[in-house]
Amino acid sequence: MRATPTILHLDMDAFFAAAEQAAKPSLRGKPVVVGGLGPRGVVATASYEARRFGVHSAMPMAQARRLCPNAAYLIPRFSLYRSVSDQVMELLGRLSPLVEPLSLDEAFVDLEAGGAAHDAATARAAGERLRRDIRAATGLTGSVGLAGAKMLAKIASEQAKPDGLVLIEPGTESALLAPMPVRILPGVGPATGEHLRRAGITTVAEMVEAGEDELVRLLGKAHGGSLYLMATGHDDRPVVAERDAKSVSVEDTFDVDLHDRVRIRTEVDRLADRCVHRLRGAGRSGRTVVLKVRRFDFSTLTRSETLRGPTDDPAVVREAAGRLLDGVDTTGGVRLLGVGVSGLADFTQEDLFAQAAGEREAAEAPAAEEEPAVGEPADEEPPALADRRWPAGHDVWHAEHGPGWVQGSGVGRVTVRFETPYSEPGRVRTFKVDDPELVLSDPLPLVPVDQVPAPEQGDGPGEPMSRP
Structure with missing residues (x-):
């Protein structure tokens, strides 16, 4: 402290x-x-x-x-x-x-x-x-x-x-904490909080009154001892600048349970690609691929496969996730899928070679396998999937009306409000989802770049604005 x-x-x-x-x-x-x-x-x-x-x-x-x-x-x-x-x-x-x-x-x-x-x-x-x-x-x-x-x-x-x-202020910690519920303390989640409640302990003051020995008896030596210190206002954890991620993962919950095995495999491939995109964005590679499947009855299965070495190759991750999916029974339907990579490492020379090979394979792939351009629904997609290309709230650009955002979409139409962070509330217009003049765009900054002031300097205390 x-x-x-x-x-x-x-x-x-x-x-x-x-x-x-x-x-x-x-x-x-x-x-x-x-x-x-x-x-x-x-x-x-x-x-x-x-x-x-x-x-x-x-x-x-x-x-x-x-x-x-x-x-x-x-x-x-x-x-x-x-x-x-x-x-x-x-x-x-x-x-x-x-x-x-x-x-x-x-x-x-x-x-x-x-x-x-x-x-x-x-x-x-x-x-x-x-x-x-x-x-x-x-x-x-x-x-x-x-x-x-x-x-x-x-x-x-x-x-x-x-x-x-x-x-x-230093010296006021105990009085501040005493009336607070035990859940205010780090390490007291729903299970620990319920365990303490059954023992008659609901506030921090009651934790202190129970004493360290009682908390150790209830929660174990390590957990009970650390919570007693926190309850008395003692926390010597340092601020750590580097918090190294142990894994990278993505998952999707589906509006309707998936039963079609081909569709499930397609979703796993897409999740694998998204996961690798995040992995590369963090400048990392990984050696363990993890598949998460939540079935119709809420049972959740996790399967993993450790590769011979770290990779950031999307084809490798897709193939590994697919092999893991082969071992999972999805007969009753799937409500959630997730793909992750753990065992992270920094890039190595071997990773770069694998990445280059993957890029060559993508360049040599037949044109028929290419993804449709942004804002252009694939011909074979049903209208419901085409509508999902226009997520509510996301940014768009229209050749005539300029920047705006999606208010909603459905039955082959997309409704857009044309305004920016720096304008007055804008007008609403509706277009067909395949309108060639309407495309998704990147967000505008919330404050114009030329209007962002330099941070304030000086160490002297300012006007008091805090609450008691």
């Missing part, structure tokens, strides 16, 4: 939904829900306007629609979210070399390591300056927690939401 609150935790506010509102003037101030839109989809993020109706993350999308039928329901645009996240992480990196990203919208920063803060006043000033820089660069808001330990900094940022800053 540090004697000064120089560990900062940043958590962007309703990140996916807020980014969509910033990108779409017609949705600002209105309920927005981002996630899978099929009957089995779940909510990834809900705007604060939607949360007032009871919508929250991880809720089934069908339930969200019942609670808030008038919200805008959008499919995630990870290219936009990653772009904004990169801007935010760059600002964090200017504060300190020790930045520990937890996700696209969340990170710890060791302010002391970067010389950005050495006491409560300078830590508060750095936090406020960071919030202003994030708003200026992205148009979005983030909440900041400051404390002498990671656990406490995260609790502080949660108390600061939305768009605030909370600093936990």
Whole structure:
């Protein structure tokens, strides 16, 4: 535990939904829900306007629609979210070399390591300056927690939401934690929380009162001992700049169970290609291919195959995933498929040769096997699949009307609202899904590049803006 609150935790506010509102003037101030839109989809993020109706993350999308039928329901645009996240992480990196990203919208920063803060006043000033820089660069808001330990900094940022800053003064940790539920502590999930509840322990104060010996008896030596330290406010985990991923994976849940074996194999091949795309994007290769299959009865099977060496060759991953699928009974139907690669390694010379060979094979493949161009549905696809080429919320460009985004699609039509992050709410028009003048496009930045100011300088404390 540090004697000064120089560990900062940043958590962007309703990140996916807020980014969509910033990108779409017609949705600002209105309920927005981002996630899978099929009957089995779940909510990834809900705007604060939607949360007032009871919508929250991880809720089934069908339930969200019942609670808030008038919200805008959008499919995630990870290219936009990653772009904004990169801007935010760059600002964090200017504060300190020790930045520990937890996700696209969340990170710890060791302010002391970067010389950005050495006491409560300078830590508060750095936090406020960071919030202003994030708003200026992205148009979005983030909440900041400051404390002498990671656990406490995260609790502080949660108390600061939305768009605030909370600093936990050293010496106040025990009083702050005492009335909180046990689930507030890292390592207390649903199972551990229920186990403690059955033992009559529901708050952090009751954990401390039970004592370390009782927690060890209930939860085991390692888990019980570490939770007792956390309950008493002690957390000496350092901010770690490098969080090395152990695997890369992708998965899809299908609106209707898949029964056709050929269709299942096609989906596995597509997932394998997406997985390799992520693998290459991370500059990695891997030696173990993993297949995940969730069947009609919710039973989940995982199969893996370890290769002779690491690879980032999509053909190799497809073939391995296909062999694993051959050993799985899918007779009753499949509701989810996933493909992953683990045992990650950096690129080697052998990997580069394999990649070059794969590219040669692709170049020599018959033209008939090529994927249809973006925005041009394949002739053999039924209308339902053609419509899915226009995901709700994604960006498009029309030769006459310019940039816009998809409001929805179906029965061979796609509805587009033409507006940008910098315009007034735009007009809505409808086109055929195969309109040659309409194509998918990349997201526009939320703030025009020439209007992004340089980050604020100086170490002096700013005006107090935090909450008590």
